[in-house]
Amino acid sequence: xxxxxxxxxxxxxxxxxxxxxxxxxxxxxxxxxxxxxxxxxxxxxxxxxxxxxxxxxxxxxxxxxxxxxxxxxxxxxxxxxxxxxxxxxxxxxxxxxxxxxxxxxxxxxxxxxxxxxxxxxxxxxxxxxxxxxxxxxxxxxxxxxxxxxxxxxxxxxxxxxxxxxxxxxxxxxxxxxxxxxxxxxxxxxxxxxxxxxxxxxxxxxxxxxxxxxxxxxxxxxxxxxxxxxxxxxxxxxxxxxxxxxxxxxx
Numbered sequence: 001x002x003x004x005x006x007x008x009x010x011x012x013x014x015x016x017x018x019x020x021x022x023x024x025x026x027x028x029x030x031x032x033x034x035x036x037x038x039x040x041x042x043x044x045x046x047x048x049x050x051x052x053x054x055x056x057x058x059x060x061x062x063x064x065x066x067x068x069x070x071x072x073x074x075x076x077x078x079x080x081x082x083x084x085x086x087x088x089x090x091x092x093x094x095x096x097x098x099x100x101x102x103x104x105x106x107x108x109x110x111x112x113x114x115x116x117x118x119x120x121x122x123x124x125x126x127x128x129x130x131x132x133x134x135x136x137x138x139x140x141x142x143x144x145x146x147x148x149x150x151x152x153x154x155x156x157x158x159x160x161x162x163x164x165x166x167x168x169x170x171x172x173x174x175x176x177x178x179x180x181x182x183x184x185x186x187x188x189x190x191x192x193x194x195x196x197x198x199x200x201x202x203x204x205x206x207x208x209x210x211x212x213x214x215x216x217x218x219x220x221x222x223x224x225x226x227x228x229x230x231x232x233x234x235x236x237x238x239x240x241x242x243x244x245x246x247x248x249x250x
Contacts, residue, residue: 002043002063002119006052010116013045014068021068021092021180041128043119054096054109054117061098061105063119067091070115073198076107085202087149088112088194090176094142098122113193157204160243162213165203167242170223170230174238175246188232192225217241 014020016039045068048054054065057077072089086107089095095109101123129136156165174190177183183190194202200210217223222238224231232238 002046002054002117004046004048004052004054007046007048007054010045010047013042013118015039016042019068021066038128041120041124043121046117046119048111048115048117050111050113050115052111054111054115055105057106057108058104061096061103062122064097064122064125065095065117065119067093067095068116068118071112071193072115073110073112073194073201074107075110075201083201084204085198086153087146088173088202091180094139097125097139097143099126101126112198153202162203162205162209163216164242165205166199166210166213167217167222167238168244169199169202169242170225170232171239171242171244174230174232174235175244188235190230190232191228192230193228 016035074086075083177190196210197207
């Protein structure tokens with residue numbers, strides 16, 4: 001069970017068979033007759049307040065989670081205490097998995113908004129993998145997508161300009177949110193609860209530099225970021241500036 005004083009257990013959790021995000025979640029590959037089995041493995045649904053940690057780097061990875069609602073920022077901490085963002089997790093994403101029984105979390109997970117997660121013990125997931133090859137393949141695919149995301153981020157940090165990095169990050173979030181029907185496709189308007197500091201952590205920029213780039217993208221008629229939303233004024237231009245390509249659906 002999740003041992004976090006800032007998390008509360010939801011008394012009437014959503015049933016897996018009725019889950020609105022199942023098509024984007026870990027158990028999308030499970031046959032209908034196994035859905036009930038998957039639900040018995042869930043320890044609970046938990047609600048966590050914004051700016052709270054779901055788990056932290058180097059702690060024992062006893063649990064893994066499917067994000068049911070809200071946004072999480074996955075990041076690693078430098079020796080000087082600064083943070084490097086790895087990915088923004090959205091509803092349906094599977095986070096915190098450790099393939100070894102005594103594994104440690106390789107990164108931290110911070111709630112950007114209030115979030116709801118479904119918790120699973122690592123040991124139960126390992127047992128299910130042993131019995132269901134489709135789950136094993138799906139987890140492998142999830143890990144491969146996360147590796148591809150990190151590789152893309154490394155390329156961006158090493159070779160792309162500040163403007164390209166931010167355009168790429170926003171274009172990627174737009175694509176992923178569009179798949180979840182969370183974008184107004186008529187206006188290209190989408191939720192964006194990340195602070196400028198968080199966006200800077202994802203792109204390796206200071207908050208001041210991030211603000212400067214956002215103002216330039218606005219002045220150039222590419223996008224407007226305000227009031228926890230982004231309106232993309234010129235989507236083809238945003239994709240061009242960010243050199244964004246869709247490699248995986250996630």
